[in-house]
Amino acid sequence: MSDKATQEKASVLHGPQNAESGFEIMGPGFEPLGAVPLDSAQRGRGPYIWRFNLFHRVIHAFAIISFYVLILTGIPLRFACAPFAGPLMQFWGGVERAGLIHRWMAGFMVAYTVVHIGWIAAKFFKAENKRRWLWGSDTMVPHPQDAKDFVAQWKWYFGIGPKPAFGRYGYLEKMDYFGEVWGFILIGGTGFMLWFPEFFSRWLPGWTMNVATIFHGYEAMIAAAFLFTIHFFNVHLRPDKFPLDAVMYTGRGTMDYMVEEHPKMAGELQSTSQKPVSRTFKIDHPAPPPTRRSTVIATVLGFLLWGIGIATIIMILWALLC
Amino acid sequence: MSPEGGSAVASGARGAAARYAMPGRLLDPKSFVLILIALLMVLDAGESAAQRQGNRDADCAVCHGELELLRQNVRTLSRARDLLVLPAHIRDSAHDGMRCAECHTGYASYPHPQAAATATCGSCHDDAQHDWTRGQHSHETVSGETAATCASCHGVHEMAPVAQLAEGAPMRQLNARCVACHQADALPPNDPHTDQVGCWTCHKPHDVHRADDPAAAIGPLQQARTCGACHDTAAVNWRRDVHGATTLRAFAEHPDALTLPVIREAPVCTACHGGHGMLASEAPEFLNASVSMCQSCHEDATRTFFGSYHGKATALGSRVSAGCHHCHGSHGVFPQDDERSMVHQANLVETCQQCHEHARPAFVTYDSHPDPFNPERNIWIFGAFWFMNTLLVGVMAVFGTHTLLWWVRLYIDKRRGILHGPHHHQHHGGHHHPSDPSGEAEQ
Numbered sequence: 001m002s003d004k005a006t007q008e009k010a011s012v013l014h015g016p017q018n019a020e021s022g023f024e025i026m027g028p029g030f031e032p033l034g035a036v037p038l039d040s041a042q043r044g045r046g047p048y049i050w051r052f053n054l055f056h057r058v059i060h061a062f063a064i065i066s067f068y069v070l071i072l073t074g075i076p077l078r079f080a081c082a083p084f085a086g087p088l089m090q091f092w093g094g095v096e097r098a099g100l101i102h103r104w105m106a107g108f109m110v111a112y113t114v115v116h117i118g119w120i121a122a123k124f125f126k127a128e129n130k131r132r133w134l135w136g137s138d139t140m141v142p143h144p145q146d147a148k149d150f151v152a153q154w155k156w157y158f159g160i161g162p163k164p165a166f167g168r169y170g171y172l173e174k175m176d177y178f179g180e181v182w183g184f185i186l187i188g189g190t191g192f193m194l195w196f197p198e199f200f201s202r203w204l205p206g207w208t209m210n211v212a213t214i215f216h217g218y219e220a221m222i223a224a225a226f227l228f229t230i231h232f233f234n235v236h237l238r239p240d241k242f243p244l245d246a247v248m249y250t251g252r253g254t255m256d257y258m259v260e261e262h263p264k265m266a267g268e269l270q271s272t273s274q275k276p277v278s279r280t281f282k283i284d285h286p287a288p289p290p291t292r293r294s295t296v297i298a299t300v301l302g303f304l305l306w307g308i309g310i311a312t313i314i315m316i317l318w319a320l321l322c
Numbered sequence: 323m324s325p326e327g328g329s330a331v332a333s334g335a336r337g338a339a340a341r342y343a344m345p346g347r348l349l350d351p352k353s354f355v356l357i358l359i360a361l362l363m364v365l366d367a368g369e370s371a372a373q374r375q376g377n378r379d380a381d382c383a384v385c386h387g388e389l390e391l392l393r394q395n396v397r398t399l400s401r402a403r404d405l406l407v408l409p410a411h412i413r414d415s416a417h418d419g420m421r422c423a424e425c426h427t428g429y430a431s432y433p434h435p436q437a438a439a440t441a442t443c444g445s446c447h448d449d450a451q452h453d454w455t456r457g458q459h460s461h462e463t464v465s466g467e468t469a470a471t472c473a474s475c476h477g478v479h480e481m482a483p484v485a486q487l488a489e490g491a492p493m494r495q496l497n498a499r500c501v502a503c504h505q506a507d508a509l510p511p512n513d514p515h516t517d518q519v520g521c522w523t524c525h526k527p528h529d530v531h532r533a534d535d536p537a538a539a540i541g542p543l544q545q546a547r548t549c550g551a552c553h554d555t556a557a558v559n560w561r562r563d564v565h566g567a568t569t570l571r572a573f574a575e576h577p578d579a580l581t582l583p584v585i586r587e588a589p590v591c592t593a594c595h596g597g598h599g600m601l602a603s604e605a606p607e608f609l610n611a612s613v614s615m616c617q618s619c620h621e622d623a624t625r626t627f628f629g630s631y632h633g634k635a636t637a638l639g640s641r642v643s644a645g646c647h648h649c650h651g652s653h654g655v656f657p658q659d660d661e662r663s664m665v666h667q668a669n670l671v672e673t674c675q676q677c678h679e680h681a682r683p684a685f686v687t688y689d690s691h692p693d694p695f696n697p698e699r700n701i702w703i704f705g706a707f708w709f710m711n712t713l714l715v716g717v718m719a720v721f722g723t724h725t726l727l728w729w730v731r732l733y734i735d736k737r738r739g740i741l742h743g744p745h746h747h748q749h750h751g752g753h754h755h756p757s758d759p760s761g762e763a764e765q
Binding site: 078085154156158197198205206230234240 | 732
C-alpha cells in the first residue's frame, strides 16, 4: 500500500470519535484494511444516527438465540446419520432432552413473535403518519421499488447501472424479514403438527406428518443456509463491511455508514443530524457513539455467532455426504 | 496280594457295616462284645495289616496327608503338592464319603505298581462318559493330549456336586474353567447370561460341539430347543411366526440345509439376539442394536425406517422411540398381509396406540418407512421432497449468485480505486453512489 493510501486511512481513523477500537484486519481478496474499526457501522465520519431501537434489538437477539438453539438441536436429528449427530446430541443430553429444548425454544419463538406482532400493530395504530409508515422511504412494507432495486442491483453487478439507493430498509432487509415470516409459518406450522400428531390427525391423514417432516427439515435447512451464507455475507462479510456490522447490537451507525448503506434515509437525515443528540433511540435523531464496552461485547458476540453459523454450514455440507 | 483281592476285602467290609446299620436289628450285648474284641484285634494288628491291604483312607493318608513325607519321595515340590490329598479336599465334594480306593483301584499295595489302573469316571458316570466321547472335547487333542477330560472341567478331589453347579460360586468356578481354555469366548459383563447360567446351559455339559457343527446345541436347528428351555414363550411364538416357519421349512426341505449359506443366516435366535455379548432386551442399547440386527437382512426397510423420525431418534440413542420390534413384534412377526401381523391394516391402530394413545384410523396412514424417491408409494411425500429440494437449490442458486457477483463487483471497484465504504468515500467524493439528494429524487 502506498504512503498516500496509508495517510488517507490514518486521516479516516483519526477523524471520527472511534479511533480506539481499531484493529489490523484484512478483507478477503483485498489488501489490509488498516486500523479501522472492526464494526463497519463505526467506520467513517459521524455523527452517529439511531437505526434500531431497543425493541428491534431485543427481538433480533431473541431471534438469534431461538434460531441457533433450534437449528443446533434440530440438525443432529435431521442428519442423524452424520458423524457429528451423536456427539451433538450428547452435548444436549440425549435425543429426548434435545427434543424438549427444541420445543421450549419453539414456544419462546411463538411468544416473542406474538409480542412482536402486537408491537407492530400498536405502532401502526399509534403512528401519526401512517402514510410514511406504509409508503415512506423507511417502511418495512414491500413495495414495487424493492423489485426495481433488486433488478438495479444485478445491473450494477454487470456495470450497466448505478448502485441502487436503499431507504431505511432495502430489499435485502425486507427479504430477510419476510423470509423469516415465511419460515416461521411453514416451520412453525409443521413443527406443531409433528409435536401433536395425534391431535392433528383428527383432521389430517397420517401421511401429512411425513410431508410435514420434509417441509420442516428442508425449510429449516434453507433458513440456515440462507442466514449463515447470504445474510452473513450481505451484513457482515462483504469486503466493504468485513468482518462484521454491529448496528443490530449497538443500534447506531455513523453518518458515513448510513450514507453508504441507506442513502435515501441518510438523505433525509442530513437535515435531522443538526437535531440534539438523544441518549436513547429516537427516530431521525443523532446518537452518542457506542461505548467501548458495548463495542467489545458486540465484536465478541458477532465473531462467536458467525463462527457457529459457519460451523453449521460445514456440518450441513458434511452431512450431505452420508 | 493282588489289587483285586484288596478290593474284595474292602467291599466285604462295607457289606458288613451296612448290615449292622440296618434299623430293627439291634445288637445283643454278647455280639457287641465279640465284635469289639475282633475290632481291637484288627487295630492291634496295626500298621502291617494296613500296609498289606491298602484299603482304608487312613492308610493312604499316611503318605498322601503329609507333604514333608511326599517331598522326600518325589522329585519336585509341585509334584508333591499334586499328590497331597487332605480330608478337607474331599469333604463337601461330590465324592464326600467315598473312599480313596473306590476310584484309585490300582494302588492297594505299596510301593504302588508302575502301571496301576485308575477307575474311569465312566464306570459310575456312564451317561456322561458316553456324551463326552461324542463331543469335541474327546475328539480333539491339544499339545498331544485330549482337549478336555473329566478332570479338566470338574477338577479332581474338590469337584462340586452337580446339584450345586446350577448357580452361585460353583457355577462361576466351572465357567472359569471353560474360559481358561476358551479365553476369547468369555461372556462380557453386559451379557444378561453372565454369572446367571453355566456355559453348559447352552453348549451342553458333555456333548459339546463347535457352533458350525450340525450336532451343536447352539446350531440353527437346535436353538429353538436350547434357548427355549428357559425362554419357552419366545421359542413357541418363534416357531409359528415368519422367521421360525421359514427356517423350519427350509430345514425340512433341505436335509443338508446346514451347508447352505441361506440357512447359516436363518433368522434363528442368535441371528437377531447375537451370541456371546448379546444385550438384554431391557438394556438401553438394545433398541438401536436390534435394528442393526434386522438390517442385516431387511436392508431396504431399515433404510427407509432411518429416514423417519422413529429411525433417526433410535439411531441417536433414544430410549423411548420405536424400533422394529415395537411395531412388527419380536417373536410374532408376520407379513403385513397376514391377519396375525401387528402391522396388518386391521391391527395398526392398536399397534400405534402402544405409544400414541390417541391414535385413530387416520393417524395410522403415517408412513413409517417413507421413501421420497418412490412416487408410487406416496405421491405427496415424493412431491414435497422434490418441491423443497428445488426451493433449496433455487434460493441458494439465485442468492448465491447475488452474493458472489456482489463480491466480484466490489473487487473490480477496488481494482479501479472506487471501492465503496465509508473509510474511502470522502476521498473519492463525487463518485456514483447516491449519497446526495439526487437519490431522493429517484423515488
